Amino acid sequence: MHGFANPKRFLEIARWLTPTLLISGLIITAAALGWGYFMVPPDRLMGDTVRILFLHVPSAWLGMGGWSAIAISSLMFLVWRHPLAGLAARGAAVPGLVFTVICLVTGSIWGRPTWGTWWVWDGRLTSMLVLMFLYIGYIALAQAVSRDGGSSRIPAIYGLVGAINIPIINRSVVWWQSLHQPPSITMGKSAIDNEFLIPLLIAVAGFSLLFGGVVLARMRALLAEIQTESRLRRKALGAQAEGAA
Amino acid sequence: MMREGLDQQVFVIAAYAFGVLATLALAGWSWLAMRAAEKRRDEVRRK
Incomplete structure (x- = not known):
């Protein structure tokens, strides 16, 4: 684990892994969404709107998965002080936010014909909305710390x-009375028919690969920005020292 | 579960359009931003 925390080693792996994850993620996601849209029959209760769940469920999973990645990376950053762990946390923030927004919007679009309303302030929807604001706060805080030179521990905490x-x-x-259905998939159990479950799991896999590719791309961009800045700073200091001599 | 006689396909298409476009924009933006940042770093290294 610690071996991968070396930026040089990370870049060696990330150079081939980033396009691999992005391309395979796009292909698998497109296949799963095509399957869900064209081949899965309408649900007995939900009708055609069941197809929206092929987007909604993976984006909900990745919205929560993104913050879990931020929390684990932040813990690694605080405990072991690996700079790459801090970059991994920052790299997961934007894709996590985008998938949380996709989850909220597709859920709202699904709710209108199914529940008869775009939005209700119930536990699941409200806590997901809170997650979106947490992401926005994290991105703003990490940018402010990076720009103004504050402690990187603040966004990690x-x-x-x-x-x-x-x-x-x-x-x-x-915990709370909710319009939202209870969990359909729990450890080792599923209340979903295979006709629907298989393309759903493929969609989750495809979106997850895509998410991994985006996080790596964000980490590479952030690392390159840090390396550019430190090189420019060293040059400026060198020029100052020459001027003084 | 259906409460009104709404055309479900309109909602399905709207959700797919939003989700697919947002995902493609995220993937495209992250790739282009990464390429631009690495290009700038390589230029600064060469100077």
Whole structure:
């Protein structure tokens, strides 16, 4: 694990892994969405709107998965001080936010014909909305720290504290009365028919690969920006020293 | 579960359009931003 925390070693792996994850993710996601849209029969209760769940479920999983990645990376950053762990946390923030927004919007679009409303302030929807604001806060904080030179521990602590919301989202449909259905897939059990479950799992896999590729691309971009800045700073210091001599 | 006689396909297409476009924009933006940042770093190294 510590061996991969070396930026040079990370770049060696990330150079081939980033396009591999992005391309395979795009192909598998396109196949799963095509399967869900054209081949899965309408649901007995939900009708055609069941197809929206091929987008909604993977994006919900990745919205929560993104913050879990931020929390784990933040913990690694605080404990072992690996700079790459801090970059991994920052790299997961934007894709996590985008998938949380996709989850909220597709859920809202699904809710209108199914529940008869675009939005209700119930536990699941509200805790997911809180997650979106947590992401926005994290991105703003990490950018401010990076720009103004504050301690990188501040966004890491924020990332850890924000993780409290993940079990709240997960258990919200059990703890509170909710329009949202209870969990359909639990450890080793599924209430979903295979005709629907198989393309759904493929969609989750495809979106997850895509998410991994985006996180790696974000990490490479952030690492390149840091390397550029430190090179420019060294040059400026060198020029100052020459001027003084 | 259906409460009104709404055309479900309109909602399905809207959800797919939003989800697919947002995902493609995210993948494209992250790839282009990465390429631009690495290009700039390589240029600064060469100077």
